[in-house]
Amino acid sequence: MDSAAKSKSKNVHSSFRYDLMASLGHDYVQAAGPDDAVAGVQPKVIVAPANEQQLVEVLRRSNQAGVAVIPRGGGTKLGWGNPASRAQLVLSTVRMNEITEHAWADLTVSVDAGCTIQKLQETLAQHGQRLALDPLWPGKATVGGVLSTNDSGALRLRFGALRDLIIGVTLALPDGTLASSGGKVVKNVAGYDLPKLATGAFGTLGVITRAVFRLHPLPRSARSFSVTTTSSEETRRFIHAVQNSKLAHTALQARFESGAAPVVDILFEGTEAGLSAQHAHIKVLAETAPVAEASPEVWNARQDLWSFSKPESAAVAKISFLPAEIDRFMELISKSAKVRQLRWKAVAQATGIGWLRLQGDAMNMRDSLQDLREQFERSTGSLFVAYHPSGMASINTWGNTGDALPLMKSIKRQLDPKNTLNPGRFVGGI
């Protein structure tokens, strides 16, 4: 861009900002500070609309003015994805946080995108219900952010991921369209399933303003057990035995760490009678491995991977693999870490989704992540780099997207033709 164009663009932005202040009020249009940087890219302004109509208007005007928009909920996962190719306006949903309808007798809830998961769960718990999902940082993470990043935890084994829990969505598109799809009932096949399209789209197609979820009852009782195994192969065998049994477990994960024995955690929920019977059964399946009653804290293991003291020498990746190959992949990780002189820690779910933390030299971590990605992709899996130090030479966040990338780009062009939303952050440069 030449200097004349640059100065023109700056003028557009200041008048644009003035317009926004006039309609939203000064308090809700603020200059962005260093803390608002998005994966190293500094936005100019933070806008927090009070409601859906305002959000649509801000988005529409930004799109018209060629201003790149970064939607933001609690900001807990804002660093995930590629750095934005442009980032001028952060569109915050912080003020749109109402739980509009908890139809508890119908086991559904309608909620605004800016509501935190914790506030949602607390409200649902008053009627003995929950959104059967255990995402990262529920105290800060919002419905919109969790949906956009498709974050799920250990409960996924039993209840599915967000795609299985969301039944309706309202999306604000850059051209000012506000579109709803799905509905308020669990069973519904009218029209395209756009709730699934919005889930995991990293805010690149539209801004989620509201969602409707199906709910599950809180369990009558719950018990967790941990089984310490001697090797990753034994871990696999035990997980397979549990999965292949008639047990009705809610969650099943394995924790691995350089230099330590792998531990398998299992969660049962239900009636006391059911829990006792299953506890007895698990002891049989574990054979000689010790089975210990565990604290519910073990289910925080995934989040605990994110607690590290030296951000410049840690990396975190989400991995996806075929569940029956868990031992092979853990061995690969272990070998790669050893060769590259890295410490590692992983939490792997029986669903085949896991999280890996590496610690050590940035370049070595990069090499290790790239080697491992190749191995995962070769067996239909994937490796997504969620966090890496700013000092690490650039690394492809997403990896290979396969032959559907042109189709994905075509969907992006249909819904966001001016590339206003989160430009460059998603797969294949979307």
Next chain:
Amino acid sequence: MDARILDELRAIVDGRGLIASPEELHTYECDGLTNFRVMPRAVLLPTSAEQVQAIVRVCHREKIPFVARGSGTGLSGGALPVENGIVISLARMNRILEVDFPNARAIVEPGVINLDVTARILHNEFFYAPDPSSQSICTIGGNVAENSGGAHCLKYGFTTTHVLGLEVVLPDGTLVHLGGKALDTPGYDLAGVFVGSEGTLGIATKITLRIVKRPECVRTLLAAFLSTNEAGAAVSGIIAAGMLPAAIEMMDNLAIQAAEAAVHANYPNCGGLLLVELDGPLAEVECLMTDVNEICRSNGASEIRLAQSDAERALVWKGRKAAFAAMGRISPNYIVQDGVIPRTALPKVMSEIVRLSSEAGLRVANVFHAGDGNLHPLVLYDRRIPGQEEAAEALSSNILELCIAAGGSITGEHGVGEDKKKMMSKMFAQPDLLTMQRVRNAFDPLQLSNPTKIFPTPRLCGEKPGEYTPHPSESAGLAERF
């Protein structure tokens, strides 16, 4: 379509996979919704993804619309041929390509029959969970198109829950892979968008399914109530108690009579029959079954029966699954409806259905997937009596409007297809429908893949929601609407 193109298509399917004679084409002029009939120009029966691609490329080049078809059991006209178009039947692509027990996956071609998947994996104590009532004849490809449900989707989820990956021939003939055998493939969840798109986004040629371990035990209970209101209250009680049964089904008296006449399921004769199925670990199920029993009793159940054997359980389900077809025993003609309501609206909607039914002078039998609020009112009529058919259609539409007004949906599992596209603008606002159309344009800019389904015609789309204007040919008595 000129002879040159027909020859080109014939060559793709080795000569044997093309049907073009009028008498043979009659088989394909409708699906399970028999009121609509359109003769296709030709039917193609490819045996591989490459053949599907080649056929679709010809269609793309010549701008010939095409409709994919499985067994043709759909109830919304999704497989209804399009004027001057061809039908691509996937019936010959019926191989189960891979069963991977350690990873609980199966990879199948679209023409595989739903129940055949379970039959193939049962020896290892696995099953394929989605169980539409037509499961002994419908195909997985058709299930993918419609996002089919079934009685047990209350607990196990729908087809979309169980489809992890798809190989798809796009409407320009390109082959793409959506999702995959492992979870969370990077990128948009296009497998999630494709499932339930009713054949409008392309043709699935390979489907990766999740298979499920069979539960330790299954218990089925029948409870007889005075009316569907008491039965509905019992359902609410079961849900409020924090249980998630594998299935909760309800039938009203007329539906019970029909099922009895057809398959002698030995149902109690009552106003509202509840069928509750629990599955899971034995100790858990027995404990919860005691609670279900108590809840039914406290809501006034006059009779409670626990199926005592697998044979008895099978008979209970046979009656339920045969309920639609059984209507033929008590009425010459009937319309199957597929509305959804929030479960709590059941008493109100039921009493409205009773009112509408008596106003119209027509009987309505009711079969529900009560756990998830999916209603299947069956409007009974006699085509030979002048005016009854029109009255039945009007009543059927009015019932759907009740569902929309209650915050529900016009279809829970049968799809929109041809049948309900006119209702779409009552359920969705125009921006909603236009956004869906933009997604469709990304897959099929020329609108060749099942082009006339789901969405109202542009003229209807432009109308204000809530109003229905009859098509001019309908007003003139030249066309009918169902």
